[in-house]
Amino acid sequence: MFLYHSIMSVEIKISLNESIYLRDPQDSTLGRNIIKHSILLIDELGFEAFNFKKLAQKIGSTEPSVYRYFENKHALLIYLVSWYWEWVAYLIKINTININDPKKKLEIIINSFVLASVDNPTTDHVDENILHRVVIAEGTKAYRTKEVDEENGKGLFEHYKKLITKVAVVILEINPSFEYPYALASNLCEMSNNQIYFAKHLPKLTDIKVEENKYSEVQKMLNYFASKLLGYEM
Amino acid sequence: MFLYHSIMSVEIKISLNESIYLRDPQDSTLGRNIIKHSILLIDELGFEAFNFKKLAQKIGSTEPSVYRYFENKHALLIYLVSWYWEWVAYLIKINTININDPKKKLEIIINSFVLASVDNPTTDHVDENILHRVVIAEGTKAYRTKEVDEENGKGLFEHYKKLITKVAVVILEINPSFEYPYALASNLCEMSNNQIYFAKHLPKLTDIKVEENKYSEVQKMLNYFASKLLGYEM
DNA sequence: TTTTAATAATAGTTTTACTATTATATAGGA
DNA sequence: TCCTATATAATAGTAAAACTATTATTAAAA
Secondary structure (H helix, E strand, O other), X not given: OEEEEOOOOEEEEOOOOHHHOOOOHHHOHHXXXXXXXXXXXXXXXXXXXXXXXXXXXXXXXXXXXXXXXXOOHHHHHHHHHHHHHHHHHHHHHHHOOOOOOHHHHXXXXXXXXXXXXXOOOXXXXXXHHHHHHHHHHHHHHHOOOOOHHHHHHOOOOHHHHHHHHHHHHHHHHHOOOOOOHHHHHHHHHHHHHHHHHHHHHOHHHOOOOOEOOEOHHHHHHHHHHHHHXXXXXX | OEEEEOOOOEEEEOOOXXXXXXXXXXXXXXXXXXXXXXXXXXXXXXXXOOOHHHHHHHOOOOHXXXXXXXXXXXXXXXXXXXXXXXXXXXXXXXXXXXXXXXXXXXXXXXXXXXXXOOOOOOOOOOOHHHHHHHHHHXXXXXXXXXXXXXXXXXXXXXXXXXXXXXXXXXXXXXOOOOOOHHHHHHHHHHHHHHHHHHHHHOHHHOOOOOXXXXXXXXXXXXXXXXXXXXXXXX
């Protein structure tokens, strides 16, 4: 991950696996527009109704131009969720920089999963808040396809796996004999998104309540689950 | 749920919310063929590549005939996952009939989530084993859409909610002061499918290993998670 | 036997998901 | 300054998906 600092603003450039895209969207205005407005449009229409024609219309470009950046809308979705995972990894990194207690670290990790955005809207072409909503609603579609093995072989899910590995390391720091560090790490991440989605759309499947970007109950629940499973007091 | 017993075989008829389908597929040969072969074809092609034309071809019928049973392939998917959830509820029911210990009940529930089929292939037009695979791979797509609120309002997810409620009741029997019975119930169910999927396709996201229909490690892990969270010894 | 309902056959439409080709604008180098 | 490479835009298309309408045929029920 590269961090560019300028005098006027802090601009973060997140570097993503090259096989996700055909041409790096961060390197041109059109590319950044594709990212920015695809997030808004997927949030608005849902992934199924979203397509490159509508996106091109929205940004005053054409369908073939968008296709020069991404093979198809599925590749674009993988790009967006990878961006999101890198962003969460970045949040965890800067917020745990002076923290030594692994329990405290895990708490920060959970907060990063749940909040993901709120405080620091640092990148002008990505609204992390809306991207988080998109990942909650559409994220699993990135890897729930018939092509998962082939795409995994190309490294398209490295960003997610890297993040989960980092979390697993912290889990083992807390409790070195815990048998399921990776499963707990991925479950905390998936559960966070799932339970937020349930609270919003299928409230009978959860106990927590959620208001517009107020996810404190999710945070509390995940911390409770983690502490119980790893055997420590909060 | 109705149970029909005949002399020659035990045939289970699972009754599903009428708003899922246009015409009850269990009431005709064509309908049962649609169910049977849609499961096989979705398993083979994945939900995205599956469509009513290919299905009609496979069962020697026509596209318009299939459309007389289901509004579209999304409705058919909701039907299939609802069938699956009812099937799991049925398994839980018959296997906990003489069990009083709620901890033992929860163990049976977890086994039903994980195994879902293996022993009792009772319904001739549904292969529960393959249906389980389909639910693992495609299940979340049933409710992760822009139409979720509208469809939830029509009662299309009642079968899932009913199942989760039953599990939540058992969780509270074990530990009446547990704060998150619904979240734990839905998470056990989602986690089961998720972790099996990860073991098969993204093994770096989990610790468990899975072989063709050998899910004992998942079972063990979920039981461990449940016992830790609810504070009992296995 | 008549009527009804279910299915099949045929033939469409609209939208999606792409691709090919050509034109234009712009940026950098000689 | 011109030349050339490259990005993008404009236009026009194709193949398949996701339906729908209409009519014919068959089977079952009254």
